[in-house]
Structures are given as structure tokens and as C-alpha cells.
Amino acid sequence: MSVDFTEALRERHKWALEYKKSGGQVMGCYSALVPEEVVWACGFLPIQLTMSGSKYIKAHEYLPPYVCDCSKDIMEQVLDETYGYLDGFLVAHVCETIRGLAGIWRLHWPERFVHVFTPPVNNDPGARRYLKAEILSLAERLSDMGGVKLTEDNLKEAISVYNTNRQLVKEIYEHRATHPGSIPPEQIVSAVLSSMVMPKPLHNDMLKGFLKTLEFETPKMGTRIILSGLMFENDLINQTSLPHILEDAGAVVVWDDLASGMRYRLLKTKINKTDSPLDMLVESLLGPQTAPTRRPVEHKVREILEMSRRHQAQGVIFLIPKYCDPLTLEISELTNMLKQNDCPSLVLEISGSLSEGQIRTRVDAFLEMISDAFDAGADKGV
Numbered sequence: 001m002s003v004d005f006t007e008a009l010r011e012r013h014k015w016a017l018e019y020k021k022s023g024g025q026v027m028g029c030y031s032a033l034v035p036e037e038v039v040w041a042c043g044f045l046p047i048q049l050t051m052s053g054s055k056y057i058k059a060h061e062y063l064p065p066y067v068c069d070c071s072k073d074i075m076e077q078v079l080d081e082t083y084g085y086l087d088g089f090l091v092a093h094v095c096e097t098i099r100g101l102a103g104i105w106r107l108h109w110p111e112r113f114v115h116v117f118t119p120p121v122n123n124d125p126g127a128r129r130y131l132k133a134e135i136l137s138l139a140e141r142l143s144d145m146g147g148v149k150l151t152e153d154n155l156k157e158a159i160s161v162y163n164t165n166r167q168l169v170k171e172i173y174e175h176r177a178t179h180p181g182s183i184p185p186e187q188i189v190s191a192v193l194s195s196m197v198m199p200k201p202l203h204n205d206m207l208k209g210f211l212k213t214l215e216f217e218t219p220k221m222g223t224r225i226i227l228s229g230l231m232f233e234n235d236l237i238n239q240t241s242l243p244h245i246l247e248d249a250g251a252v253v254v255w256d257d258l259a260s261g262m263r264y265r266l267l268k269t270k271i272n273k274t275d276s277p278l279d280m281l282v283e284s285l286l287g288p289q290t291a292p293t294r295r296p297v298e299h300k301v302r303e304i305l306e307m308s309r310r311h312q313a314q315g316v317i318f319l320i321p322k323y324c325d326p327l328t329l330e331i332s333e334l335t336n337m338l339k340q341n342d343c344p345s346l347v348l349e350i351s352g353s354l355s356e357g358q359i360r361t362r363v364d365a366f367l368e369m370i371s372d373a374f375d376a377g378a379d380k381g382v
């Protein structure tokens with residue numbers, strides 16, 4: 001069976017529309033910090049809002065020019081009714097832009113369900129109590145909308161479905177790490193992104209089919225890198241430049257820390273016999289994610305260095321969208337700290353569509369620099 005995640009992503013509305021046809025409700029979510037398991041347990045299909053890559057025509061009337069392409073694109077799709085099938089919006093308060101978008105939706109369409117979920121930054125008993133209350137209040141609103149009541153059983157079941165998905169994605173990541181170059185980076189990002197727009201049980205079947213097709217080829221030689229930040233889905237759907245630039249330049253991606261990758265809470269929620277499913281979900285939401293501005297930069301540096309050591313990466317490429325405050329705010333401290341730890345990095349400011357020539361030159365120069373440094377280190381036996 002041939003499994004094409006990019007095609008599944010290209011058909012991103014199909015899955016939700018089919019779910020609606022069978023009588024279900026669909027919730028448009030933004031950010032991995034939204035507890036999708038709760039939405040699923042309450043009988044809704046949670047899908048992440050994704051970019052279309054089309055031109056902004058009406059969004060400019062509502063948003064200032066200096067907001068990220070992602071928010072403009074989502075706004076445009078809400079205004080042109082691409083997302084007209086959604087029964088509501090659930091966004092995590094990860095930045096002021098997305099919070100502002102939710103505010104505009106509430107103001108202009110007071111009849112629509114719009115919920116801002118605010119995850120805490122700290123990880124202490126107070127944060128846990130607060131997060132539990134946030135989750136329960138969300139579940140109550142979903143139940144008022146015609147969803148089923150949140151129970152220990154349906155939440156446990158939802159966590160289990162999500163954990164299966166995480167486990168299967170992890171197997172793909174591990175395969176790539178041990179056989180660099182065997183799976184194109186765009187296929188891995190598409191695997192994660194398509195999981196954001198499909199019912200997880202269906203996606204789990206796709207992942208199982210894909211894993212069966214993987215071959216244990218000889219690892220491809222190249223400069224081993226980690227990708228971090230945001231890779232826009234429209235760049236994958238439209239098959240624009242970045243994955244090809246990396247390939248042409250001789251880079252092999254060995255791991256990622258992308259919002260459309262590991263940062264989509266891909267670590268399994270730990271399940272044990274003593275804690276309630278709600279406690280376990282709270283732990284997962286407060287867990288070791290590298291989402292920007294949620295934790296001190298030192299933690300993120302430690303995690304990137306650990307990933308880099310484990311997968312023998314030679315450098316990190318950060319993809320930072322223009323006007324994305326959470327990513328921009330920490331990037332200079334982050335790259336400085338990585339430099340102090342001899343981990344070279346390149347920051348690419350990306351927008352809705354990449355400017356190919358400039359990116360190609362910068363990637364080529366960076367890869368040449370890190371592979372020379374690596375060879376020099378190897379000659380010295382470092």
C-alpha cells in the first residue's frame with residue numbers, strides 16, 4: 001500500500017467534512033497546547049487550523065500588516081468560509097496575535113463558539129490545579145454544545161488513541177534517525193501535519209501502513225542537521241523550496257523540534273494505575289515541550305544539545321516566521337547559548353513563501369561551514 005501523507009494533508013478539509021457527514025462536530029484548534037484528547041473524548045473531531053497559501057484579500061481589513069502570515073492566512077480562510085464547516089474555535093493563548101484573532105471572531109460572530117485556552121507557564125502544584133480547572137471548564141462548554149460529558153473512561157480511551165499515534169510517529173522518527181535520508185523530511189512533516197487534520201484512528205492506520213513500507217537502506221551520507229521552529233504547511237503542500245534546498249545542499253535531517261513535528265506533543269502521555277487520566281493529561285501538557293516562551297531558554301538549550309548529541313547532529317537550522325513574537329523573542333538568547341556550547345546554528349526568517357535564492361545561499365554557506373568544522377574536528381580526533 002502506498003501511503004502519501006502530503007496528499008492526505010492536501011485534502012485537509014475532506015476528513016473533517018466526512019466526519020460531519022457522519023453526524024459529528026468539528027472543532028478548529030490552534031496550537032499543540034490545546035488538550036485535543038479532551039475534545040475527542042467529548043465527541044468532537046479536533047483539527048488544527050492550517051495555512052492554505054492563498055492570497056490575503058479580506059484579512060487585511062481586520063488585521064494590521066505586521067502580524068504573521070499564519071494568522072492572516074487563517075483569518076482569510078475564516079472570512080472566505082473555507083472554515084465555514086467548523087462548529088467552533090479553540091485556541092491556546094500562545095501569543096497575542098492568536099488571542100487577538102479569537103477576540104475578533106467573538107466580536108464579529110457572537111453566535112460562534114470561540115474558546116481561548118490558557119495553559120500555565122509554570123509547572124508546580126498551583127499550575128496543575130489551575131490547568132485542571134481550565135480543562136474541566138472547557139469540557140463543560142463542549143458538553144453544553146451537544147458533546148458528551150467528559151468521564152474518566154472516555155478520557156482514558158482518548159489518551160490511548162493519541163498515545164498510539166505518538167508511538168507510531170516516534171517509530172518513523174527513530175527510523176529516520178538511524179537511517180538518515182531514508183525518509184524525505186517533507187514526508188515526516190506531512191505525517192505529523194496530516195495527523196492534525198484527520199481522526200486519529202484513521203491516521204493510525206495510515207501510519208501502520210507506512211511503517212510496513214520502510215526499508216532498512218544504507219544511511220545516506222550528508223551533513224546531519226536538526227530543524228527547529230515552524231515549517232509552514234503550504235510550503236509542503238505546494239512543494240516549494242525548503243526540503244529541496246536542504247537535499248540539494250547535502251543536508252540530512254536527523255531530528256526536529258518543529259511545531260509541525262516533535263512539538264506537536266509527540267511524547268506519549270504517561271499512564272499509570274494510581275493517577276486519574278486527568279492528572280496524566282495535566283502532566284503531559286506541562287511536560288518537557290520546547291514550545292517558545294513556555295519555559296526558560298536554558299531548558300530548551302539543554303534539550304536541543306541532548307537531541308544533537310543523541311543523533312550526532314552537526315548543527316541546527318531555525319525556521320522563524322516573520323512577525324512571530326514567541327519565536328523571535330527567544331531566538332537570539334537561544335542561538336548565543338548554543339554557540340557557547342559549540343553547537344552551530346542558522347536562523348532563517350521565513351514568511352508565507354520562501355525566497356528561494358536567498359535561502360539557498362545561506363543554507364549552502366552554513367552547511368559548508370559546519371561540515372568543514374566537523375572534518376577538522378574529526379582530523380584532530382575530537
Ligand code: SF4
Pocket residue numbers: 068069070071094095096097098321323324325326327
Ligand atoms: S505569532 Fe507565531 S505563534 Fe502566534 S499565530 Fe503567528 S506563527 Fe503562530
